Amino acid sequence: MELDWQDRAFHHHIATLIDAIDGSDFWTRITRVIERFVAFDNWVALVFRRDRAPLVCAESPMPDGTVDLLFRAYLEGMYLLDPFYLNASEKPRAGLITLAEVAPDNFRMTDYYQRYFKSNIIGDEVQFNLPVDGERTLIFSLGAKHHYTERDIALFAMFAPWVVALMKQRLASETFAEGVAEAVASDSAEAQSAAQQGQLSEAGFASRIEAVTQQSGRVALTAREIEVVRLSLSGFSTRAIAERLEISFETVRAHKKHIYAKLGVSSQSELFALFYEPLGRALV
The missing domain is CATH 1.10.10.10 (Winged helix-like DNA-binding domain superfamily/Winged helix DNA-binding domain)
Known part of the structure; x- marks a missing residue:
């Protein structure tokens, strides 16, 4: 099989991701690889938890370096209306999940869409999902100001096997607010912290x-x-x-x-x- 320079470059990028699997810049690196092929505007890696506020692994920085107040509101309760969160809670599965698959019929008419999604994500979103157990799903979300094309979705689907495989390996090295070992094994400390911050709990x-x-x-x-x-x-x-x-x-x-x-x-x-x-x- 003949390989051109683009193929070789792609394999090189995958190798660097594997090498960075336990590094602090893993999520930034994986976004840089994917954005070489599909344009997107924001990203976040989270752990969805059934009836609990998500845990943040990493998120794209704000252009001016300020705190994203809309995302803070999302973590404090808006996530309960997120069609991706609802889908992960009810029908957890590994692989690529698109907005078209999970959005309810009146999604774009909701206050959630008008006041959060349209303002924060704007156009479209896809997620790579990895169920951890019956209660938790590690997700990697890519949001865009535009609507993803059929070609974009096809590329995301093609990338899904290695993205999810890397996410599975990353899970052991992930550090949330308190460290993945404690967070995934037992949510008690996180629940207490969330309650103290006025966030929704279990x-x-x-x-x-x-x-x-x-x-x-x-x-x-x-x-x-x-x-x-x-x-x-x-x-x-x-x-x-x-x-x-x-x-x-x-x-x-x-x-x-x-x-x-x-x-x-x-x-x-x-x-x-x-x-x-x-x-x-x-x-x-």
């Missing part, structure tokens, strides 16, 4: 709703109503919610009517603000 979305209703003196929602709220805020239409929960369209409409009445809101935006405004000041 109870997740349901606990957030319960906390908001108790603090504001509103009527508590039922478990089914909480499901409807989360799906609705995530971008599922009334019909899609009905199909997902295997109930009738009219039953979902009735649930929404009861939810609005109990919480004293009259629109989807007010519902979003009720649960996310405390951490969403940076989104305004």
